[in-house]
Amino acid sequence: MNEILFFGLNEYPKLFKNEPNEITKPIQFKFENENENENEKQIKQISSSNFGTIFLFKNGKAIEYLNENDSNQNPEEIQIEENIQKVSVGYQNEAILTKEGNAFAKGYDINYENINQFINISSLIEDTNDRIIQDIVSGNSSIYLLTSNQNVYGIGDNYYGKLGFDYETLKETEKPILMMKNVSKIFSGNSSAHVFLLNSNQELFGCGNNQYAQLGLGESRKEETEIQKLTQIQNIPKGKIIDIQSGYNHSIMLIEDENQNPKRKLYSCGYWIYNGLGEDENTYEFTEIKSSLFENDDNILDFSVGSVHNLILTSKGKLIGFGNNRYGQLGTGDTYFYQLIPLQIELPKLRFNEDISNYHLSCGEFNSFLYYSLSSFSNLEEDLIKLFERKEFCDISFKTRKWRNNQSS
Structure with a gap:
């Protein structure tokens, strides 16, 4: 049985039959007939937005709920022949990354003729040597692909210039378009119209919607509502950037300070009202979120940013939330419209609480998940062979050596 806690807008009335439309405290999420089918497989990842929710399992299979206002809806298995490695649900789209390095997607901005049909978007990259995908991120009507050659491509809508090009010259693209080279990570959000790209030198670049200073460019550039070319973000907090997640109008960055054993800290920028930034005013550059709940020891x-709310999980098992709570998505037991300052959320006893590091958060548009997922490592040699076999220009082979127990070094 999977351990999944859910709270927020109830878009699963068939599963939560006796629950209200707004579930304000964390309750157990259980698939229908879970003990009788493939859903019993251990959960690996959950991704949710206004388009739907995807549950990815350790066996490489995934099921999805589409938000079609159908009270009798059942989860449907995603029909992809390859093993699924990662899922990412955005605003009006979904993206899937397979173990073989292919990226599939569907949605209004991907396939207008059939929004529910997955197509292989990695095969649409013009450079055939750049079609092995390492990571995917779905945003607001756009999807970003990081290739094995460390290049980033964007596909979909270019409103606000979130694909890194002037909107008047490129309103949308049905094929992935090269945005930037030498990229190590891509960051966006399930409803975000802005994106961050981190290069190998830990230099951060961003583009897209900056209406509420959610790109963290500083007060001098707060009047620029659209950043249509990739621009370097200055005054980044010291330390290693671990992750950045974005909502509609705000962004939160996780920094690891290796000089403090290491210590991780959160920084936010953007629009304070409804979203919550740990502050009661706008922040035009990334500013540390401070709270007495973040103890020194x-x-x-883990942390997750939804459209308008945020959740944080600490090593002591604290669940902390702030932002919009209109549908109970903070799990505080009420629907108070917004919570500006970080607040600790009461949790039921967790079944695996002796190993809190295996719990993960996923915030959707107006709902939240806390779930247990064991870390796993794939067979690296097998994976590399499959990837390199697809590169026509590369001839490479692997050899293995069996070591005898009595062999000396």
């Missing part, structure tokens, strides 16, 4: 294990 505690650390941040």
Whole structure:
């Protein structure tokens, strides 16, 4: 059985039959007939937005709920022949990354003729040597692909210039378009119209919607509502950037300070009202989120940013939330419209609480998940062979050696 806690807008009335439309405290999420089918497989990842929710399992299979206002809806298995490695649900789209390095997607901005049909968007990259995908991120009507050659491509809508090009010259693209080279990570959000790209030198670049200073460019550039070319973000907090997640009008960055054992800290920028930034005013550049809930001997294990709310999980098992709570998506037991300052959320006893590091958060548009997922490592040699076999220009082979127990070094 999977351990999944859910709270927020109830878009699963068939599963939560006796629950209200707004579930304000964390309750157990259980698939229908879970003990009788493939859903019993251990959960690996959950991704949710206004388009739907995808549950990815350790066996490489995934099921999805589409938000079609159908009270009798059942989860449907995603029909992809390859093993699924990662899923990312955005605003009006979904993206899937397979173990073989292919990226599939569907949605209004991907396939207008059939929004529910997955197509292989990695095969649409013009450079055939750049079609092995390492990571995917779905945003607001756009999808970003990071290739094995460390190049980033964007596909979909270019409103606000979130694909890194002037909107008047490129309103949308049905094929992935090269945005930037030498990129190590891509960051966006399930409803975000802005994106961040981190290069190998830990230099951060961003583009897209900056209406509420959600790109963190500083007060001098707060009047620029659209950043249509990739621009370097200055005054980044010291330390290693671990992750950046974005909502509609705000962004939160996780920084690891290796000089403090290491210590992880969160920084936010953007629009304070409804979203919550740990502050009661706008922040035009990334500013540390401070709270007495972040103890010196505690650390941040995971965090998730939804459209308008935020959740944090600490090594001491604290669940902390702030932002919009209109549908109970903070799990505080009420629907108070917004919570500006970080607040600790009461959790039921967790079945695996002796290993809190295996718990993960996923915030959707107006709902939240806390779930247990064991870390796993794939067979690296097998994976590399499959990837390199697809590169026509590359001839490479692997050899293995069996070591005898009595062999000396």
